[in-house]
Amino acid sequence: MSTEAYGSHHMELRDDGSRRLxxxxxxLPNFTLTAFSGFVDLLRLASDEGDMSRPVRCSWAVVGESTLPVRASCGIQITPWATFEKAGPFDYVVVVGGLLHSGSGASDATIRFIRSAGDGPATVVGICTGVFAMMRAGILKGYRACVSWFHYWDFLERFPQAEEANLVADRLFVIDRRRITCSGGRASIDVAAAILLRHIEPSIVQIALRILLVDDAQKGNAPQPHPLGLKPAAHPKVRRAILLMEQSVGRPMSLEELAGRLDMSVRQLERLFSAETGQSPHAYGRKMRVQTAAWLLTSSDRTVADIATSCGFSDASHFGREFKKGFGIAPIAYRNSQLLNEHTDSSRLATSHS
Known part of the structure; x- marks a missing residue:
């Protein structure tokens, strides 16, 4: 598609003569359904009144290389409404990504379409790993970009030419002129709200958020949820080390492997890590794995042995010893105590409403 398709001369008009966004x-293949649906649903609700779902204030279309269905990471398939060649000009081109390491990535035709959008006056929005496709298309040079903390290291590995100072991995989304990038998940609702607030009466956007049971949209500088102890002010090398630990929680890296991935010596890594966190990499990683196990004990019915394996402990006995050091009780006792607390809280709540 030529860049002229994105020319500012194009304008969709509403019945009252005002402009439609x-x-x-x-x-992208294996896109995240939550990110897509959250973004579109806010557009839908803010576009009309009375929950009629008409594209009055704004319109949207799913476009693709072909009209073959695109599979989400959860297995649900969405069929594009139009091909790139037949797609109309847009104010915003939104690229929704998802899984990085499963199946094929964005096709060459898709990358060309994103590049064409970036060369014109359209604002390009990358949600979740959509930022990877934007980088491949070469439209992020000189722009700040938001990358999920979970994929920060993946991004640097794939794009060693990236300007690390322009990468933001501790915020929900970043708006930099005609480039908007979002960490994904529920934050897609926040970035949709931020876009709509540029063009639509704030009260209308607020009503749409309330219908989705969202109290208030988060600002772009709201922090991403991070693994335990990861602070935005941490040294970049330490931040990357912690991200690597989080991604490999089930298969803990050796200090040699971790230092090698960071292009540091083991001694340099230990000194820097201790200065930034007050702990050694080994101690920090063990604490992270124990904390993850504690969460699994209370949020799932998986066996202790299964949790031990998935959190990188050699066996249930090893896990039990490390867990007791951190929490003072055995894993099973911890699970039972948390379930008892939840039951007690529920009983109190029921009594207070009776």
């Missing part, structure tokens, strides 16, 4: 949505 237009969105073209590109779904």
């Amino acid at each position: 237009t969105f073209g949505i590109v779904l």
